[in-house]
Amino acid sequence: MSGTIQLLTDTLAAARAEGRSALIAYLPAGFPTVDGGIEAVKAAFDGGADVVEVGLPHSDPVLDGPVIQTADDIALRGGVRIADVLRTVREAHAATGKPVLVMTYWNPIDRYGVERFTAELAEAGGAGCILPDLPVQESALWREHAEKHGLATVFVVAPSSRDERLAEITAAGSGFVYAASLMGVTGTRASVGAQARDLVRRTRDTGTGLPVCVGLGVSDPAQAAEVAGFADGVIVGSAFVKRMLDAPDAATGVAEVRALAADLARGVRGQA
Amino acid sequence: MPSEFFIPDPEGRVPTAEGYFGAFGGKFIPEALVAAVDEVAVEYDKAKADPEFARELDDLLAHYTGRPSALTEVPRFAEHAGGARVFLKREDLNHTGSHKINNVLGQALLTKRMGKTRVIAETGAGQHGVATATACALFGLDCTIYMGEIDTRRQALNVARMRMLGAEVVAVKSGSRTLKDAINEAFRDWVANVDRTHYLFGTVAGPHPFPAMVRDFHRVIGVEARRQILERAGRLPDAAVACVGGGSNAIGLFHAFIPDAGVRLIGCEPAGHGVETGEHAATLTAGEPGILHGSRSYVLQDDEGQITEPYSISAGLDYPGIGPEHSYLKDSGRGEYRAVTDDAAMQALRLLSRTEGIIPAIESAHALAGALEVGRELGADGLIVVNLSGRGDKDMDTAARYFGLYDTDATVAADADTEAAEIEGDAQ
Numbered sequence: 001m002s003g004t005i006q007l008l009t010d011t012l013a014a015a016r017a018e019g020r021s022a023l024i025a026y027l028p029a030g031f032p033t034v035d036g037g038i039e040a041v042k043a044a045f046d047g048g049a050d051v052v053e054v055g056l057p058h059s060d061p062v063l064d065g066p067v068i069q070t071a072d073d074i075a076l077r078g079g080v081r082i083a084d085v086l087r088t089v090r091e092a093h094a095a096t097g098k099p100v101l102v103m104t105y106w107n108p109i110d111r112y113g114v115e116r117f118t119a120e121l122a123e124a125g126g127a128g129c130i131l132p133d134l135p136v137q138e139s140a141l142w143r144e145h146a147e148k149h150g151l152a153t154v155f156v157v158a159p160s161s162r163d164e165r166l167a168e169i170t171a172a173g174s175g176f177v178y179a180a181s182l183m184g185v186t187g188t189r190a191s192v193g194a195q196a197r198d199l200v201r202r203t204r205d206t207g208t209g210l211p212v213c214v215g216l217g218v219s220d221p222a223q224a225a226e227v228a229g230f231a232d233g234v235i236v237g238s239a240f241v242k243r244m245l246d247a248p249d250a251a252t253g254v255a256e257v258r259a260l261a262a263d264l265a266r267g268v269r270g271q272a
Numbered sequence: 273m274p275s276e277f278f279i280p281d282p283e284g285r286v287p288t289a290e291g292y293f294g295a296f297g298g299k300f301i302p303e304a305l306v307a308a309v310d311e312v313a314v315e316y317d318k319a320k321a322d323p324e325f326a327r328e329l330d331d332l333l334a335h336y337t338g339r340p341s342a343l344t345e346v347p348r349f350a351e352h353a354g355g356a357r358v359f360l361k362r363e364d365l366n367h368t369g370s371h372k373i374n375n376v377l378g379q380a381l382l383t384k385r386m387g388k389t390r391v392i393a394e395t396g397a398g399q400h401g402v403a404t405a406t407a408c409a410l411f412g413l414d415c416t417i418y419m420g421e422i423d424t425r426r427q428a429l430n431v432a433r434m435r436m437l438g439a440e441v442v443a444v445k446s447g448s449r450t451l452k453d454a455i456n457e458a459f460r461d462w463v464a465n466v467d468r469t470h471y472l473f474g475t476v477a478g479p480h481p482f483p484a485m486v487r488d489f490h491r492v493i494g495v496e497a498r499r500q501i502l503e504r505a506g507r508l509p510d511a512a513v514a515c516v517g518g519g520s521n522a523i524g525l526f527h528a529f530i531p532d533a534g535v536r537l538i539g540c541e542p543a544g545h546g547v548e549t550g551e552h553a554a555t556l557t558a559g560e561p562g563i564l565h566g567s568r569s570y571v572l573q574d575d576e577g578q579i580t581e582p583y584s585i586s587a588g589l590d591y592p593g594i595g596p597e598h599s600y601l602k603d604s605g606r607g608e609y610r611a612v613t614d615d616a617a618m619q620a621l622r623l624l625s626r627t628e629g630i631i632p633a634i635e636s637a638h639a640l641a642g643a644l645e646v647g648r649e650l651g652a653d654g655l656i657v658v659n660l661s662g663r664g665d666k667d668m669d670t671a672a673r674y675f676g677l678y679d680t681d682a683t684v685a686a687d688a689d690t691e692a693a694e695i696e697g698d699a700q
Contacts, residue, residue, distance in 0.1 A: 059578040060452065060564065062459040063302050069446060082576050106300055107563040111577030132302050133563075137290065158304035160466065165306065183304055184464035 002150035003122035008099040008175050009152075011050050012211045012232060021228035021268040023048060024213055025261060026103060026237030028055035029088040030080025031071040036250045041092040041100070043254045044240065047261025051233070052092060053130060056085045056104035063105075063132050065187030067238040070245060082112055086124045093125035101154065101175075103130040109142070118145040128152025128175045136172045143172065154178050157203055159195040170208035176233060177203055181216045187238050189217030197230050224267030234268050236260075275326035277333040277340075278378065279495050280488035281527065286600065291480020291567070294603065296596035299479040300563045305459075308466045313481040315386050320488075325381065332377045336410070337367045339492065343500035343657070348627035349640075353647025356654030357505065361497045361525060363661050364632065370662030371490060371521045372403040372474060378489035380407035383470040390414040390469040394458045396423055396451035396517065397588030397635060398430025399662050400474030405439035407472075415439040418458045420450035423587040429666050448581040451517075451591045455565050475518025476595030479566030483595050490524025497657050498528050505655055511536040511646050514659040515638040516609065517553070517589035519598045521661035526607065536608060539598060540642035542584035543611035553582035554611040555594040556602050569596040585614040585670065588635040588662075616641040618674050621664065633662035634670065 015022035025044040029037050041052050057072035057080055064072065085102065093100045102121060109117045109131070121129070128151040134142060136155060146153045152175025157166055160183060170177055181196035182189065196214050203212045213233030218224055224234045240257050247253035286293045301309055319325040333339040342362040350358040363371035383391055391413050395401030401417040408415035417434055421443040424431050434441050447453035462471045476483045476490075494512070501509055512529050514522035516539035529535040544552035552558065555570050562571035564579060572580045572592035584590040601607030621637035623644075624630050632640060636659070643658045650656070664671065672678050 059447065059580075060456055062456045062565075063463065065460070076578065105563075107571070107573070107579075108577035111560075111562055111573060111575070133300050133566075135299065135301060135303060135306060138298055138300055156303045158302070158306075160304055160307040162307060165303075169303070180304060183466060185460045 001123050004093070004099055004125055004127040005150050005152040005175060008051065008101070008127040011099050012176060015050055016211070016232060020270070021231055022050040022213065022233040023224070023261065023265050023268045024051040024053060024233050024235040025049040025240055026053040026055060026235065027240055028057050028068065028071045028075055029085040030057060030075030030078055032074060032244065032250055032253070033078060034080060034084045034088065038088050038091050039254045040244065040257050041088060042095055043258040044261045045092070045096040045098050047258040048265025049261045051099045051101065053101045053103040054085060054088050054092070056082065056102055056108055058105045058108060061105065063185050065185045065238060067242050067245065068186050071241045082108065086120055089121065089126045090124035099127040100125070101128050101130060101152070102126060106131050106134040114141055114145045118149045118151055122149035122151055126151060128154055130154040130156070130178055132156045136169050139172065156180055157199060159183055159199050163202060166203055167206045170203060170206045170210060173210060176211040176213050177208065178235065179203055179212050179214045179231065181214050181218065184216065186216060188219035188242065192217050192223050192227055196227065200231050221263045221267030224264045225270050228268045228270060234264070236264055275330050277492045278326045278329045279491050280320055281491065286597070287480060287484050291483070293597045293600035295561070296569045296599040297480055297483060297567050299566065300568070301479045301566050302463060304463045305466065308462070309479050311386060312382070315382055316481055316485050319382055319385060329378055329381055333374065333492070337373050337377065338365065340496045341365050343497060343504060345504070346624070346628045349624050350647065352623060353644045353656070354650065354654065355652035356647035356650050356656055358643055358647060358656045358658060359501060359504065360658050360660040361493060363493060363521065363659060364636070364663035368399070368403045368406050369665065370399040370403065370633065371493060371524060372400045373406070374492060374524070375474065375486045375489040375520065376400070376403040376407045376472060379470070379472045380411050380413070383413060383472065384411060386470060388468055388470045390465065391472045392416045392418065392458050392461050392469055393472045393474055394418050394451065394454040395474065396454070396590060397586065397633065398423070398427040398434065398666060399588060401439070401441070402430050402433045402437070404472050405434040405437035408439060409437045416461065417441050418444050418454040418461070420448070420454050421445050422449045423451065426670055427587050427666050428669065450582070450587065452579065452582070475520040476523045476597060477518045477565055477567060477569065477593055483567065483597055486520055487523045487527060487597060490520055491527050493521065493524035493659060494526060494528030497525060501657055507655065508532050508535050509655045509657045510650055511538050511656050513538045513540065513639050513643045513646060513656060515540045515589060515635050515661060516594065516598060517542070517591050517635065518593065519595035521659050523595060523597055525657070525659040526601070530606060537601065537606060538642060538646060539607060539609040540612045540638045541609055542586055542589040542638055543613040544583040544585070546613055547611050551583040552611065553584045553590050553592060555592060556598065556609040557611045561599070564593040567596050569599040570594050586617065586634040586638065588633070589638065610642060612638045612641045618671070620644060621671060622675065630660070631664035632660055633664050634667045636661045
């Protein structure tokens with residue numbers, strides 16, 4: 001069975017055709033439990049997310065701030081395994097028919113085996129992967145297997161990326177380009193700076209046909225609306241996880257995810 | 273005139289331009305850091321080619337650090353090493369008390385050349401943190417040191433030293449709260465503040481060019497030791513022995529001896545409570561290749577690539593990774609690595625103190641314990657150079673508790689109780 005890269009591409013194109021940005025949510029697998037995490041992903045779709053990135057928790061999440069570190073920690077202490085992450089992808093995709101990506105660090109996949117992981121992710125109905133510590137120069141093996149199994153390789157670009165690197169990255173990537181709105185780790189921020197707008201413009205100037213989606217720091221509908229004004233997609237992670245961490249119980253957490261997704265879905269339609 | 277103390281690898285065989293030592297190394301970093309890491313590589317290449325950089329660094333290493341460091345023969349200690357002759361390369365006598373200053377001064381000069389005004393660093397035992405805080409005081413740079421919370425407790429003296437030198441010390445409370453987590457936190461800081469900040473990485477791990485650059489700054493250790501042992505013993509040693517955490521002092525000693533096929537290069541990893549107990553940090557003995565902190569090397573990890581929590585009595589060796597060049601030396605067979613338990617290291621620490629009047633760091637005591645073994649294997653004709661990478665002042669609290677050198681808290685408490693009872697008795 002092939003991965004669902006085409007579904008991802010079609011979904012982002014459909015949002016663009018509606019004259020709006022896509023809403024992309026991030027939720028870690030296994031948090032607060034494997035089944036609870038699956039419910040949260042479904043709730044994000046139910047609230048209005050177009051795409052979900054499922055986090056594969058890692059012991060050393062060097063690009064994550066305290067919120068996602070805490071969730072990863074809870075998931076790992078709960079014993080989450082790669083099979084659980086794949087089940088999360090499978091059940092969320094099967095229940096909604098929507099594109100589900102995996103976001104993680106490189107070592108778990110390197111250790112699991114690139115062929116084994118890409119084959120199993122495709123079989124689960126996954127659309128692709130975001131691997132923020134795997135730069136283009138080290139990615140040849142990954143891309144070969146991802147392509148073979150119909151999976152997108154979403155690369156991250158940063159405000160510090162020079163134009164020639166943006167060209168290299170957009171040429172190698174597929175699905176969409178993840179533009180980091182600022183220099184820093186994941187976490188909610190009071191504002192998303194002008195750096196994001198400039199980075200989206202420079203990324204598009206490479207001539208890439210890939211949608212450019214902005215993440216890092218976006219947490220509320222007003223920010224989502226602002227980013228939607230210049231990007232093809234708005235990526236929100238820590239704000240969802242924080243709602244779940246702050247909720248008194250798992251059911252409330254899932255309801256909070258649904259409510260935030262609905263608010264953000266209005267934001268990406270300019271209705272904040 | 274060629275530089276005296278800054279002696280980068282003249283062969284330049286490894287790493288490749290992409291930073292690979294055989295199958296190990298590379299540059300597994302987030303896009304946000306690519307420009308900064310590339311800048312370090314470009315600036316370091318420029319510095320290597322600039323005689324003024326070598327002159328400035330040589331001057332500091334001679335008149336600030338106190339190079340060359342002594343090579344001390346330790347015959348009373350060697351009686352316990354099968355009668356082999358043992359010489360110690362005295363990096364403990366450098367300013368700040370360890371080898372770490374060699375690399376720190378080099379990178380601090382580089383920081384100035386890049387026009388950056390702030391330095392961050394990780395530290396385990398605090399030796400790299402103290403050296404970094406020292407260089408920042410010397411050059412007027414802002415300094416933040418990340419240190420695992422557990423390490424801030426077991427190396428409290430070094431925390432005080434860093435603060436005395438004007439550095440901010442951040443106790444890292446995530447993960448295993450040791451060196452690995454301090455590095456994670458330093459990377460997070462670097463991503464957010466890379467414009468004005470240099471990450472002064474303290475060991476021969478991390479993304480290219482750090483493993484090669486840090487090695488080059490420490491290469492002087494082996495170059496001096498090789499010259500000194502030829503002068504003193506009239507021949508090359510049978511073995512060069514060093515402790516290995518990330519691997520900087522070991523690569524510093526080993527590197528100049530790599531072309532000398534008759535010199536065994538022996539790294540001593542921390543076996544903690546014993547490799548078989550699972551409570552250890554013996555990465556090359558028990559690890560598998562993986563990616564940690566920006567490069568591919570041996571890593572302590574589970575079957576799904578989660579990094580496992582290491583353990584060692586030594587904060588400086590308590591790390592689940594290892595520099596990629598050591599992985600390369602291991603797999604090529606040029607390097608040998610063995611594991612030394614907490615207990616063996618502590619016994620060697622006391623032995624050197626009692627026989628030679630030199631109190632080593634617990635890190636270096638792992639190398640001493642390894643040298644005792646190697647000496648017995650070699651026999652009376654053996655000749656060994658050991659890198660005494662640091663001095664033990666910082667470890668006195670751990671050692672005092674281990675050997676019961678304090679009037680124990682229990683004794684003090686019992687005395688107080690007795691006194692209190694007597695006073696109460698008098699009152700009645």
